Amino acid sequence: MAIFVDDNTKVVVQGITGRDGGFHSSQMLEYGTKILAGVTPGRGGQKFEDKVPVYNTVKEAVEEHGVNTSVIFVPPFGAAGAIYEAADAGCKLIVCITEGVPTCDMVKVMPYLEERGVRLIGPNCPGLLAPGIAKLGILPASIVKEGNVGLVSRSGTLTYEVVYQLTAAGLGQTTCLGIGGDPVIGTTFMDAIQAFNEDPKTEAFVMIGEIGGDAEEQAAAWLKDNCNKPVVSFIAGQTAPPGKRMGHAGAIVSGGTGTAAEKKAALGEAGIPVADRPKDIVPLLQEIWNK
């Protein structure tokens, strides 16, 4: 088991013929992800790596192959359009890797997805990797291992760092999920921790937050009352100056709120240990898990 994906996850990649889309589609295929089709308008009829058929539209990919999941590598100006298209064609899970999607576009996308019962992960995220089941996005397969720990993060490479350390310590994962660093995202911390809490295979999980917004505080409040599984956390950005966007559009301390200190305090109050360094995450998890 994993969260959000299973053995029936059949994938179409939008933007499969692009540099990044192509590179990562190869990696996903190598991992065993069921990529049944690709979409690049104008490239219909071609084959990706001589095996994956490319279509002009997601609708054709759904009709021909019954795909139910889309991974999007479309440039920012077309990313929202690609999400609408995948949702309209019937995909129930959409992972948007694209960085730099205008926030107003995402605001408009959200009710369209809600009306159709579609889960979106991202944008501006590394996607999801459920070891042994599917790799949807750009998380490197070399660092994961099948196991019982869940991981959710607003970051990309910081997620890899922590997954790498979990695996090195022999702690495999059910699902590694990067929800993205933008202010308006589909799947939130709250969605992810609730799914991990319900997933029978996930025995413990790690939450990697960062400055900006109050998603970590909300998650902390929910975990305090609803979760008995061991959870540890890390918050990036304690040295970030206020008012400056730290790369991620959502990573900004504004009006004195969204600081690392506030988040750490909220997590601490909810009884969730917060690691000082990334390397302390695994020992902290082992410590509370063994209790």
Added chain:
Amino acid sequence: MNIHEYQAKEIFSSFGLPVPGGTAVQTVADAVAEAEKYGLPVMVKSQVLTGGRGKAGGVKFCATMDEVRTNAENILGMDIKGHTVRTVLITPAVDIASEYYVGMLIDRNTKRVLLMASAEGGVEIEQVAKDTPELIFKHAIDPRYGLLDHEAMDMGMRLCPDDIKKARQLAAAMQKLYTAFIGSDASLAEINPFIFTPEGQGHAIDAKVNLDDNAMFRHADWEGMRDLEAEDPSERTAREAGLSFVKLSGNVGCLVNGAGLAMATMDLVKYYGGQPANFLDIGGSSNPEKVVNALKIILSDEEVKVILFNIFGGITRCDDVAKGIIAATEQMDINVPIVVRLTGTNEEEGRSLLASTDLHPAATMDEAVEKAIELGNVSGS
């Protein structure tokens, strides 16, 4: 991107919001000429990208031409929270009978544009939110329908329960503000205050707008609004090179792929007793040229005593990064030690490329940070 009040007012005006006229000027002579054009009294308002202008003495009412001259002289060149005033807005002064706050921002929780309005206008809304949150009315706007007439009117009536004419003007302003917000891809748009004159005429007399950098590609006119002089030179160079960079005051230059890891690296430098010189995300799909540009920007800061690369490859390939580091070091005269940590996609190719150079490799993030602090001799500095 933050823009000045006069630019925000130009946007508001183009969407039909009632904004008193005004002209942005850079000299005292122009300030006087504009004041003569509009007729007294006028306001002289400093244009800087920070709040608290009024408290700092950067906003003045002028009843005479002498006052226009004196105030413009005083305000031009004034320092407000580290921002030098280079431009002032000359705008007709209007009589104020009542003041309101109307603002919109992207709300992460509802994933919508949130309208906030209050009869406590003209003061810092953050303070009102902290002390008397019940005085701020909120409405999350459904993007499918926009701000509907009855929703806007309901908000207007809450602010002006006893005056339907004023409530209507506020409602209309809110609807126009929403159209402006969406139309200009804002991340924040505030009218503070929206005022009524004793005759009952509404005006947006102050304006604040932040624009969403991600939407730059569909607003060709935005580049012209950017205040290049208000930007840190290294941050400007980084932006032009497509790098996400924030200047800090330390001496450990950091080049990291991914914003979260970059923040965690800065935090770790601090943890081990050093001070990060910058935040820098070299981003996904990093090409060698980007790394060269990144190194140039960091090394332009003479305080930097050591360079720390922390690369965890996912979408960024380690061999690309290694090529970039080598290309950069070959074409540059670098006098500080460089510590490189490479892990992830194509890491073996990356490391074998680096093996023949005099860079200092590190296997983990902690080792890299400790080594950088030691080699740069920057502990406790």
